[in-house]
Amino acid sequence: SAVISQKPSRDICQRGTSLTIQCQVDSQVTMMFWYRQQPGQSLTLIATANQGSEATYESGFVIDKFPISRPNLTFSTLTVSNMSPEDSSIYLCSLGTGGSNEQFFGPGTRLTVL
Amino acid sequence: LAKTTQPISMDSYEGQEVNITCSHNNIATNDYITWYQQFPSQGPRFIIQGYKTKVTNEVASLFIPADRKSSTLSLPRVSLSDTAVYYCLVGEGNFNKFYFGSGTKLNVKP
Numbered sequence: 001s002a003v004i005s006q007k008p009s010r011d012i013c014q015r016g017t018s019l020t021i022q023c024q025v026d027s028q029v030t031m032m033f034w035y036r037q038q039p040g041q042s043l044t045l046i047a048t049a050n051q052g053s054e055a056t057y058e059s060g061f062v063i064d065k066f067p068i069s070r071p072n073l074t075f076s077t078l079t080v081s082n083m084s085p086e087d088s089s090i091y092l093c094s095l096g097t098g099g100s101n102e103q104f105f106g107p108g109t110r111l112t113v114l
Numbered sequence: 115l116a117k118t119t120q121p122i123s124m125d126s127y128e129g130q131e132v133n134i135t136c137s138h139n140n141i142a143t144n145d146y147i148t149w150y151q152q153f154p155s156q157g158p159r160f161i162i163q164g165y166k167t168k169v170t171n172e173v174a175s176l177f178i179p180a181d182r183k184s185s186t187l188s189l190p191r192v193s194l195s196d197t198a199v200y201y202c203l204v205g206e207g208n209f210n211k212f213y214f215g216s217g218t219k220l221n222v223k224p
Contacts (some may be wrong), residue, residue: 035214042201042214042215042216042217043158043201043214044214045213045214092157094157101146101148101163101203101205102148102160102163103150103158103160104160105156105157105158105159106157107156107157108155108156108157
């Protein structure tokens with residue numbers, strides 16, 4: 001299975017600021033995803049990060065708030081913009097293997113907004 | 115979009131077999147059934163996937179009846195380290211419309 005790393009692992013930020021989370025994979029993958037997991041809750045898909053094109057966002061998530069980059073097949077970033085305490089959550093990236101629903105998840109980034 | 119319904123929590127004891135059932139009444143013809151396990155402070159981990167009948171791997175079995183409106187994840191002889199949240203998902207292969215439900219929190223006691 002692929003090795004996925006995320007940076008930072010955790011951060012504490014002030015409201016109104018932005019944070020960019022990096023996701024690095026040790027092999028080339030076609031499909032990468034970004035999720036949010038609020039404390040004690042399930043995972044919510046934010047968007048699919050498409051290489052070479054704009055990300056595809058799920059209902060309730062917009063590009064201005066969560067801009068995503070996917071410059072190549074091993075790397076993606078998610079920015080949480082103009083943060084508020086409601087953005088406090090764990091943000092996870094994942095990659096998909098073609099032809100099945102098996103995803104590999106990164107360790108997550110724990111974000112606290114004060 | 116197929117929704118899933120699972121028990122919120124379950125308790126078990128070490129050495130017992132645990133069966134977690136997931137309901138997905140409006141599953142589509144092209145949908146697969148996939149289960150994930152998540153430990154605290156970690157990302158989910160794929161356990162097993164199936165389309166119909168029974169699938170078994172080294173960690174679990176997945177039972178799917180003919181109508182596919184439900185599925186049961188079976189964990190043989192659980193240990194304390196199996197304490198985790200288990201998610202049932204349905205969706206087409208290749209991640210087309212693939213969403214996590216609320217999950218079942220399994221608590222294994224000594």
